[in-house]
Amino acid sequence: MTPSTQKPIFLTQFLIEEQRAIGEVKPDLRLLLEIVARACKRISIAVGKGALGGVLGDAGSDNVQGEAQKKLDVLSNDILMEANEWGGHLAALASEEMDEPVMIPSQYPKGGYLLLFDPLDGSSNIDVNISVGTIFSVLSCPPDHTLTPCEDDFLQPGVKQVAAGYTVYGPSTVLVLTIGNGVHQFTLDRELGSFVLTQSHIRIPEDTREFAINASNSRYWEAPVKRYIDECTAGKDGPRGKDFNMRWVASMVADVHRIITRGGVFMYPMDEKSREKGGKLRLMYEANPMSFIIEQAGGAATTGRERILDIQPSKLHQRVPVILGSKNEVERVTAYHKEG
Numbered sequence: 001m002t003p004s005t006q007k008p009i010f011l012t013q014f015l016i017e018e019q020r021a022i023g024e025v026k027p028d029l030r031l032l033l034e035i036v037a038r039a040c041k042r043i044s045i046a047v048g049k050g051a052l053g054g055v056l057g058d059a060g061s062d063n064v065q066g067e068a069q070k071k072l073d074v075l076s077n078d079i080l081m082e083a084n085e086w087g088g089h090l091a092a093l094a095s096e097e098m099d100e101p102v103m104i105p106s107q108y109p110k111g112g113y114l115l116l117f118d119p120l121d122g123s124s125n126i127d128v129n130i131s132v133g134t135i136f137s138v139l140s141c142p143p144d145h146t147l148t149p150c151e152d153d154f155l156q157p158g159v160k161q162v163a164a165g166y167t168v169y170g171p172s173t174v175l176v177l178t179i180g181n182g183v184h185q186f187t188l189d190r191e192l193g194s195f196v197l198t199q200s201h202i203r204i205p206e207d208t209r210e211f212a213i214n215a216s217n218s219r220y221w222e223a224p225v226k227r228y229i230d231e232c233t234a235g236k237d238g239p240r241g242k243d244f245n246m247r248w249v250a251s252m253v254a255d256v257h258r259i260i261t262r263g264g265v266f267m268y269p270m271d272e273k274s275r276e277k278g279g280k281l282r283l284m285y286e287a288n289p290m291s292f293i294i295e296q297a298g299g300a301a302t303t304g305r306e307r308i309l310d311i312q313p314s315k316l317h318q319r320v321p322v323i324l325g326s327k328n329e330v331e332r333v334t335a336y337h338k339e340g
């Protein structure tokens with residue numbers, strides 16, 4: 001359904017209607033999602049300023065991943081921290097840019113949720129004005145731990161997520177969200193300063209002719225991935241009997257948003273370069289939220305060997321291989337891994 005001439009449906013209104021429709025959206029969760037959306041609006045303004053806002057370039061510090069932080073990584077993290085720590089809807093939060101989880105300070109009321117986020121995804125694209133984004137995941141805090149949450153409380157499999165979303169800061173700013181009842185897209189109306197519903201109950205086509213992978217890593221790929229990509233690039237004269245196209249933005253949010261919009265398969269598989277770390281992308285605030293969204297839109301998400309949402313996390317900044325998108329292609333790559 002694409003509301004066009006209809007009255008604009010704002011995020012708050014949409015969440016209230018979802019609360020009425022499925023009863024799942026507790027007021028605290030609605031508040032949390034509205035606060036995250038508001039923080040993303042502020043990040044969108046900062047990103048939009050670019051060189052004018054002095055937000056480009058390195059911050060001169062490294063994060064727990066050992067990666068050089070960009071100024072926008074740090075600024076986006078600060079914006080999300082500030083927006084969420086006083087709200088009364090959270091017990092604790094965790095970020096790609098912070099070593100440890102942050103417990104809500106004692107002077108603030110506590111809530112029942114845990115928020116995880118990648119404040120700025122696609123950092124390598126910041127200085128070259130290519131789309132970047134924010135990714136977030138929401139879990140429930142074990143009720144008896146809301147006052148004293150700990151890192152272990154975050155280590156829940158992706159199936160336990162109560163909400164997940166991402167915001168793309170591109171030509172337009174788009175927020176894509178699921179609370180377990182389908183996937184919905186909101187576009188930031190810059191004049192109104194509000195996110196307006198622009199697509200609901202999004203479905204991903206089960207088949208596709210478009211794959212996304214960083215081909216410069218091909219010499220490190222495992223045989224099943226090499227086979228899959230070789231067959232795609234062999235085109236209509238090859239075993240797949242059809243031509244495929246390739247895309248790689250190197251911002252996971254932008255690559256996944258393209259798949260949410262028109263299908264495709266995104267791969268950052270296990271390879272010899274990242275084997276020691278367990279993969280490139282992070283389970284808790286990249287792979288899990290994106291997998292929840294993809295599955296809610298009728299797609300699939302695996303490591304090549306197992307369903308991502310079933311993984312029992314062992315560490316907050318754990319990395320995993322990621323293969324997600326159009327169902328039939330993800331199942332084919334996964335089957336190739338099983339065949340070995």
Ligand SMILES: O=P(O)(O)OC[C@H]1O[C@](O)(COP(=O)(O)O)[C@@H](O)[C@@H]1O
Nearest residue numbers: 118120121122123124214250251252
């Ligand atoms: O530079 P590469 O190897 O293509 O990797 C790109 C991937 O790394 C990421 O930038 C990692 O995320 P961060 O930018 O949040 O660290 C993903 O968005 C993207 O898919």
Ligand SMILES: [Mg+2]
Nearest residue numbers: 118121122286
């Ligand atoms: Mg990221």
Ligand SMILES: [Mg+2]
Nearest residue numbers: 096118120121
């Ligand atoms: Mg990041």
